[in-house]
Amino acid sequence: MVTRRSPARKPVAKRCPDCKGVGEITETVRVGPARKRRDTGDQQTALCLTCFGSGLAPTD
Structure with missing residues (x-):
């Protein structure tokens, strides 16, 4: 009798x-010149520079 294993799962x-x-x-x-910058109450979205927009943690 042959026993079968399930395939290994991907991490x-x-x-x-x-x-x-x-x-x-x-x-x-x-806003403002470089020396006198001030924050406004507005927010904007930006690409995540850690994962470059993939959403996955970087590997070492």
């Missing part, structure tokens, strides 16, 4: 810690 990729798996982060909009 589950971890979510990016900075964007929490979404691939985007929110940034505060800043």
Whole structure:
């Protein structure tokens, strides 16, 4: 009698810690000249630079 094994599972990729798996982060909009910048109450979305928008944690 031949016993069969189930195929090995692929490791589950971890979510990016900075964007929490979404691939985007929110940034505060800043206005004014370089020396006198101030934050506004507005937010904009930006691409997560840790995972480059994939949502997966970078590997070492």
